Amino acid sequence: MTFPVVGMVGGGQLARMTHEAGIPLGIRFKLLSDTPQDSAAQVVHDVVVGDYRDLETLRAFARGCDVITFDHEHVPTEHLRALEADGIPVRPGPDALVHAQDKGVMRARLDALGIPCPRHRIVRDAQDVAAFAEEGAGFPVVLKTVRGGYDGKGVWVVDTVEEAEEPFRAGVPVLAEEKVDYVRELAANVVRSPHGQAVAYPVVESRQVNGVCDTVIAPAPGLDPALALEAEEMALTIAKELGVVGHLAVELFQTRDGRILVNELAMRPHNSGHWSMDGAITSQFANHVRAVLDLPLGDPRPRAPWTVMVNVLGGDFPDMYSAYLHCMARDPQLKIHMYGKDVKPGRKVGHVNTYGDDLDDVLERARHAAGYLRGTITE
Amino acid sequence: MTFPVVGMVGGGQLARMTHEAGIPLGIRFKLLSDTPQDSAAQVVHDVVVGDYRDLETLRAFARGCDVITFDHEHVPTEHLRALEADGIPVRPGPDALVHAQDKGVMRARLDALGIPCPRHRIVRDAQDVAAFAEEGAGFPVVLKTVRGGYDGKGVWVVDTVEEAEEPFRAGVPVLAEEKVDYVRELAANVVRSPHGQAVAYPVVESRQVNGVCDTVIAPAPGLDPALALEAEEMALTIAKELGVVGHLAVELFQTRDGRILVNELAMRPHNSGHWSMDGAITSQFANHVRAVLDLPLGDPRPRAPWTVMVNVLGGDFPDMYSAYLHCMARDPQLKIHMYGKDVKPGRKVGHVNTYGDDLDDVLERARHAAGYLRGTITE
Structure with missing residues (x-):
């Protein structure tokens, strides 16, 4: 079969989960990873270990790939232009990606588009x-x-x-x-393909602890439908005007006076979209792959009234396996996603998803599991 | 982290999908594959290419694995016993597996258990x-x-x-x-762990064409709940009495006079359970991995009223990619699972899953997609 080869730069958990989503799609997946121990490098067949900051390494990796995409936004813009000059599609392309790499460029562009920012x-x-x-x-x-x-x-x-x-x-x-006076943070996740098809996931609430994403609730509870629509349209406009291909996460502040302002942009699958692996008809990872290959996009709608994601951070105890066993026994519906990373205090080593009809119950189950895995809850 | 290593013998699509299910579980997955081109060998990091009929190859592969399991039932019983003697857990073990390898042994044992057979x-x-x-x-x-x-x-x-x-x-x-006078074929899928926990998936209807599984409907439409319960209990009894660890598929005939008879047993993830990837809370593949590691099992209940699986067989045209694109465009909710195999007429190269509230619609969508991919439907 002439199914294409997707080359992903970066071997973190986003690449790991993109590979997982690519397996049923029948595509070939190649990885450029910093080390052989990286999260994705453990589970992908075709792994090149090398430095993405080195152009010749990137060029050699890109040969034989039908498209290049990213686990992170750190590849130098000039390298991306060189790959494009070599004839390799880079998605998202450098002209879009710079807005996720450079907050000054991003703010100037959003201002020009009339998108509300702090x-x-x-x-x-x-x-x-x-x-x-x-x-x-x-x-x-x-x-x-x-x-x-x-x-x-x-x-x-x-x-x-x-x-x-x-x-x-x-x-x-x-x-x-x-410093925005916000009541909560939201995220609007959209996916766009090269010929302009785009889909919007429901707007989610994202709760941070110490600057790190902790909990995501899909959809954002009690969000005014008009504001949700505004956020989705804003994300779709940004994706279109910036020429984003693939997944775009627009992190938002919901202000006390009822406005939404753009906080950050990420042009790759994003932590605020991990709920979609178990909570949406088509996950952000599957849609990212479909988008970068210019395949028709999948349905982003939720499968359950509520889905909650809680990140699993490393705690003091390096072996999570017995806690993991306990969590499975306690909640047979729990969806655990481990990244194969060594436990270090505060490091994202996995996440859990729960879904159901009752938000309190869904939240409690996800929090309990993540807390138990981290070691902050012991019963 | 001290997460375990699962070694799977056989590189077909069952191994491919088991690996996919193992990624979020954070386990390490090793594959013994006949060739580097096998379906699973394309997507697994740790691949050993070798002949499972050769004991020394098996032994070398099993070193460093915490448990050995299978994509097929063809590993010679004496080799499995040798691995066990080496101290490697083999799941399912040879004493169970022989019942899926030898139909004579299987029939004799089911007779002794009073399980109805032809x-x-x-x-x-x-x-x-x-x-x-x-x-x-x-x-x-x-x-x-x-x-x-x-x-x-x-x-x-x-x-x-x-x-x-x-x-x-x-x-x-x-x-x-x-030759049983049956009205339809059913399958009762169960998963059992070494310390005896077991879960039963809803009994499905399985439709064969030319002896090959074509369509699976979960749950089996119109099945008398008493008969469904009888089938589930029968499968659980067989799993327990035969000491099965992992997934067990019990293929059944539903007779014209309202009985169920056991047709075949398979001790591995099974085509009649592929619907569970998108249709159940926990898929057969995830539960197989959990079972062979003696982890608590996940919830086997369905997520939608109806889920339909239709196999994608190879047709006359070797390149499915444009048909695949068409299917995605036509039905954004379609779940496609491609196995990375070369198309040959009649060969299983993938399957599609659909789910929803209306069985006719769900069936039509799955049949259309599979037919279009094969080339037997052209609009």
Whole structure:
């Protein structure tokens, strides 16, 4: 059969779960992984171990692939352009991906599109931050490195001009943003294919703990349908206008005064979409694969009234196997997704999904399982 | 993490789908495959290419595995005993597996357990067949090689004593069975773990075309609940009494006079359970992995009122990709499972699952997709 080869750069859990979703699709899956121990490298047949920052490594990997896609957003833009010049489709392409790589470029583009964002400004030093606060945003101010931050890393919340010195020490560009008075965080996940078909997953509520995604509830409870529609349309507009191919996660703030503002963009399968593996007709991973191959997209609608995802973080005890056994025994409906990673405190090593008719019950089951696996719940 | 290693012997689609189910479980999966091109060998990281009939190959493969299980039932019993003597858990074990390998042993054991079967007798020649027919079974008689048959191979339906010569030409033991007057075929799928936990999937209807499974409907439409319960209990009894570990498929005849009789046993994930991948809370593959590792079993209940599986057989045209694209476009809810196999006429190369509230609609969608992929439906 002439089924295509998808090459994925990056061997983390997103690649692992994309491979899982690609198996029933009958595609071939090739992986470029930093190490042979990476999460996806353990389960994929065709693994190349190499450094994605090295163009020749990327080029050699891309030979024999019908399309290149990503587990993360760290591949240098110029390398992506070189692959395209070699004739390899790169999805999402560099012109789209830069908006997920560079928060300054992203904010400027969203402003131009009229998409609501927190007040923001590129700042060069603490005095710039003070001026930004004074001109309306006020303290605290959120400072973010323009490139490279994730899961709360590269982010500072500063209350004073003195505290604002720290982010500039590394000498990298910094974006200042107002600290939004939000009631909760939402995420609008959409998938778009090269010839413009797009699907929107239900808008979810995403709860962070210490800057790391902890719980996702699909759909977001009690969300005004008009606001949900606005969020979906916003994500579809961003996907279209930025030329995104594949999965796009738009992280949102829902403000106290009833608006939604864009927090971050991610152009790959995203933690806020993991619920879809067990909760949607077609998962984000399956739709990402379908999109990058320009196949017709699958139905993103939920299969159950409520689906809850809770991340499993590493705790103090390195062996989760007996806790895992306990969780299976306690809840035969629990869906456990382990990433094959060594347990380190605070590291995402898996997630659990639960679904059902009763949100309280679904939430309790997911939280209990994740807490038990981490070791913070012991009964 | 100290998650265990499951070694699977055989690289067919059952191994491929077992690996897919094992990824979220976080286990390590090793494969012993006949060739590097086998269905599962394309998608599994740790592949050993070798001959399962060679004991030293098996022994080398089993080193470093926490348990050995199977994609097929063809591993010689003495090899399984040798692995057990080496201290490797073999699941299902040889004492159970022989009942799926040898139809004579199976019939004798089910008779002893009082499980209803078609009339049967081991026969040595055509005269034996004639005597068997005369003593009550009547012609036509079904003749089966005691070992090695599958998908209609190694099975003859003979109307006369003259026709009964053929099966004996190979010089292998033959079992004669009455041709049962059945209204349909059913399958009762159960999974059992080493310490005796067992779960039963809903009894399904299985429709064969030319001796090959074509369509499975879960649950079996219009089945008397008492008969469904009887079938489930029968399968659970067989699993327990034969000491099966892992998935057990009990293929059944539903007779015109309202009885159920055991046709065949399979001790591995089975075509009649493929619907569970999209239609049950826990699939047969996930539960097989959980069982062979003696983990608590997952919930086997259906997620939708009706799930239909139709096998995709190879047609005359080797490239299915454009048909596959068409099927995705026509039905965004369709679940396609391709096995990565070259298309040959009549070969199982994949299956489709559909689910929903309306059986006619669910059946039509699955049949259309499978027919279109095969090339027998062109619109």
